[in-house]
Amino acid sequence: MSDNTANLTVGGDSKDYAIMDGTVGPQVIDVRKLYANTGMFTYDPGFTSTASCESGLTYIDGDEGVLLHRGYPIGQLAEESSFMEVCYLLLNGELPSKKELADFTNTITRHTMVHEQLSAFFRGFRRDAHPMAIMVGVVGALSAFYHDSTDINDPEQRRIASHRLIAKMPTIAAMAYKYSVGQPFVYPRNDLSYTANFLRMTFSVPAEDYIPDPVIVDAMDKIFILHADHEQNASTSTVRLAGSSGANPFACIAAGIACLWGPAHGGANEAALNMLREIGTVDRIPEYIARAKNKDDPFRLMGFGHRVYKNYDPRATVMQKTAKDVLEKLGVNDPVFDVAKELEQIALNDPYFVEKKLYPNVDFYSGVILSAIGFPTEMFTVLFALARTVGWVAQWNEMISDPAQKIGRPRQLYTGPTQRDYVPVDKR
Numbered sequence: 001m002s003d004n005t006a007n008l009t010v011g012g013d014s015k016d017y018a019i020m021d022g023t024v025g026p027q028v029i030d031v032r033k034l035y036a037n038t039g040m041f042t043y044d045p046g047f048t049s050t051a052s053c054e055s056g057l058t059y060i061d062g063d064e065g066v067l068l069h070r071g072y073p074i075g076q077l078a079e080e081s082s083f084m085e086v087c088y089l090l091l092n093g094e095l096p097s098k099k100e101l102a103d104f105t106n107t108i109t110r111h112t113m114v115h116e117q118l119s120a121f122f123r124g125f126r127r128d129a130h131p132m133a134i135m136v137g138v139v140g141a142l143s144a145f146y147h148d149s150t151d152i153n154d155p156e157q158r159r160i161a162s163h164r165l166i167a168k169m170p171t172i173a174a175m176a177y178k179y180s181v182g183q184p185f186v187y188p189r190n191d192l193s194y195t196a197n198f199l200r201m202t203f204s205v206p207a208e209d210y211i212p213d214p215v216i217v218d219a220m221d222k223i224f225i226l227h228a229d230h231e232q233n234a235s236t237s238t239v240r241l242a243g244s245s246g247a248n249p250f251a252c253i254a255a256g257i258a259c260l261w262g263p264a265h266g267g268a269n270e271a272a273l274n275m276l277r278e279i280g281t282v283d284r285i286p287e288y289i290a291r292a293k294n295k296d297d298p299f300r301l302m303g304f305g306h307r308v309y310k311n312y313d314p315r316a317t318v319m320q321k322t323a324k325d326v327l328e329k330l331g332v333n334d335p336v337f338d339v340a341k342e343l344e345q346i347a348l349n350d351p352y353f354v355e356k357k358l359y360p361n362v363d364f365y366s367g368v369i370l371s372a373i374g375f376p377t378e379m380f381t382v383l384f385a386l387a388r389t390v391g392w393v394a395q396w397n398e399m400i401s402d403p404a405q406k407i408g409r410p411r412q413l414y415t416g417p418t419q420r421d422y423v424p425v426d427k428r
């Protein structure tokens with residue numbers, strides 16, 4: 001193998017394949033001609049060794065526990081930036097000037113209202129519908145209301161659709177919560193920040209307005225930043241695959257929401273808090289550690305482990321500190337937080353977790369904070385979807401602008417029956 005090609009010999013026929021370099025991170029072997037050259041496919045279920053695209057948005061070094069958005073470390077963005085600024089950064093590639101940020105924030109603010117007819121959609125759901133079921137349905141329906149921003153070949157329509165999605169997700173998420181608790185929907189207000197607006201739409205009632213506490217607004221904004229984007233995770237890959245067929249942006253984001261809902265992915269934050277509550281007290285932790293290590297038990301420590309991070313998820317570090325700050329400032333003494341911290345310590349010193357490089361991920365502590373703020377567990381993945389919308393939208397735009405992009409159409413290793421003739425039912 002020369003330094004910029006990989007050589008593969010199949011059936012005595014030897015071919016070189018180009019090795020491509022990124023700016024940082026693993027190189028890739030360009031196998032686009034492999035099938036034409038060999039009549040063979042690569043085989044990689046779960047895509048553990050497969051790069052599906054070229055991207056300049058987010059970079060993760062799983063061994064070092066590094067997460068960069070357009071080159072900026074997540075810890076610095078969480079401490080120094082705002083979610084609106086991170087949205088601008090992901091969409092445009094550079095941090096905004098003061099004026100650019102003000103103009104962007106103003107644009108997003110003026111897209112926060114939803115078509116009044118959309119509220120009729122909610123009436124069709126049972127009040128006890130899971131809010132993620134509502135999100136999938138309502139976000140997918142947005143294309144029925146915003147026809148003027150569904151032409152993916154028109155950059156201006158893509159821009160408007162991107163802003164509409166980022167702006168309207170908090171409004172729809174708050175409506176999903178209000179519907180579930182039987183309270184009236186609360187309209188957005190243009191004099192509030194993105195995150196304060198969302199908190200007010202969620203917790204304000206006609207009988208008493210909700211004045212967002214700056215401590216909670218700051219914590220919520222940090223949580224949004226921590227969830228904004230994360231390379232080609234399952235839901236982002238879903239959005240890209242849907243978008244590769246030319247589907248409209250609202251349908252693509254609805255597909256991403258559906259995928260995120262899974263407990264192995266974004267649904268883990270709800271599952272993690274439910275697990276911590278089920279454990280209940282520190283003395284019951286060994287029982288659950290044993291279950292997590294038992295191959296015959298499907299139980300896994302929710303909020304632990306990651307396909308890419310084989311070190312501490314840097315988002316979990318910020319999340320644990322934010323949880324401590326919020327609980328202290330709110331004067332909340334949640335025993336679940338003590339269970340979480342003790343569980344983490346025990347797991348990080350257990351050979352099973354050490355050998356398998358299983359660390360807390362972004363979902364392990366987020367539920368403690370969200371619960372302290374007042375969200376029911378069913379809303380946790382909705383909040384993840386709200387924050388991840390900017391990442392999905394930025395990745396979708398990047399895919400459409402990529403000259404190399406084609407409709408995604410993986411192949412397979414076929415292991416079914418070879419051709420056989422139909423047998424009429426009276427001869428079977």
Ligand code: SDX
Pocket residue numbers: 229230232233234263264265266268292293299300301302303304305306307308356358361362363
């Ligand atoms: C997110 O991809 C992303 O970037 C996702 C995300 C994002 O921002 O978009 O970071 C958000 O989805 C975070 C992950 C949230 N999910 C959970 O917390 C659910 C619990 N975690 C696991 O289900 C699991 O760790 C995954 C799904 C996250 C990762 O699974 P992989 O990479 O497919 O690894 P694996 O299932 O092959 O596990 C490797 C080994 C296995 O043991 P062996 O078969 O090799 O003996 O580790 C074990 C697993 O059994 N293992 C666990 C475990 N996670 C993995 N054992 C106990 N508890 C766990 N949590």
